Amino acid sequence: MEKNLTSGSVLKNIAYFSLPYLLSYFLQTLYGMADLFIIGQFEGVAGTTAVSVGSQVMHMLTVMIVGLAMGTTVSIAQAVGAGEKKRASQAVGNTVVLFLGVSVVLMLVLLFFVKPVVAVMSTPGEAVAGTISYLKICFIGIPMITAYNVISSIFRGMGDSRSPMYFIAVACAANIVLDYIFIGALHMGAAGAALGTTLAQMVSVIIALIAILKSRNGISVSGKDFRPIKQVTGKIVRIGVPIALQDGFIQIAFIIITIIANKRGLNDAAAVGIVEKIISFLFLVPSSMLSAVSALGAQNIGAGKQKRADETLKYAIFIAAGFGLIVSVAIQFIAEPVVSFFTTDSIVKVLGGQYIRGYIWDCIFAGIHFSFSGYFCACGRSELSFIHNIIAICLVRVPGVYLASKLFPTTLFPMGIATATGSLTSVVICVIAFMWLRKRRGEGIVLEK
16 A cells, blocks of 8 residues: 655654564564574484575575665655656566566576585585575575565555565465475475475465555556666666665675684684674664665655655664664673573673674664665665775775784674774765765755656
8 A cells, every 4th residue: 555655744654664664574584584493393404504504595685686676665655755656657567577587587597506606605515405405496486585575665665564564474474384394294304494485485475466456556557567668677777786786795794704703713603693693683673764764765855855855864863873872782781691592602602792792883883874875775876875885894894804803813892893893984974975965955956866
């Protein structure tokens, strides 16, 4: 259902949009953890490792698809805000054609290179066969994964973040049931986990398509809307590609940091891995702010209400930074108990406590630059988001973690601080970029709509 977010309380609109998105992200996290939990109950270490490695590959692929789909969300949101139903319909039709082609090409290419992908991930020998089986099935299911994320991006562009939450809830429930059937009852191992995931996505897509057909959103898509229009498709790509590349580089950076930690020894590697899982949960709030600002900001910019778009950014920063500050201070007192939820090893608890005490400050800075990134996307300037993330990753985050690892071999605290410093760098660049955009508006240069 279409929801106009260009009037009423800005703060209420943010809450209306971000809370369902937050729950969707939470469910998606549980969705990913279900495979590991269930296969751990019925299979050995090799099966668990196969799913773990395979899910890392699929997570990177998924976040890049979501990033590319951000172009759709912004395009539709701007059209809805401007009251241009035809332009919104064209964006929907061109999105379907674009992502259908992308998903098919990805599926074929990745199926051909599945063995090199497994090799690049340094998969242990005992888990290679299982990982290949897992990825082959998941790669075949790429069109389903793409379809779900594209449909969700269309709904969010129309201001509806609740429907995607329902879709992922259905997928999560179906995945758990299917995992117990394929892994528990049929003993299919890693292949069963992949099959359960793929079929669950298919169920979710079917439900989503039914919802679209029954929805009364005022946007009707005809056959003409599926004809590629250079301007429409170009805008989706121009906004989405920088975000997709940015998200891909972020995932690569996390992998590099994991490799750095692995070289320090098993205890350090375990501590860093645990903290990354904790941080991934805490980052749900900053991520929801990015999505909220991009959708709400785009609608308001499309409606010519730039001031409301700026207010949306301001409130999102306050919410995200406030949450980050509270969590960061609290963790300084409860670091080891939090880590102990995931391990009983006393050394790992201490190391994990050191790492998270430094890393946790990233929740403040990430919340701020995530909000800015959403704003830049809403303005049609997603390349600014790409630029600040790449600079922070390549010049600060990864080099900083490497140097901290070498200079402080007995503690993980400096490595945690180095990751947070990378986000602080992004914040500085974002503020400069924001001031630059405001100056251009003051000079009469209109931002892209």
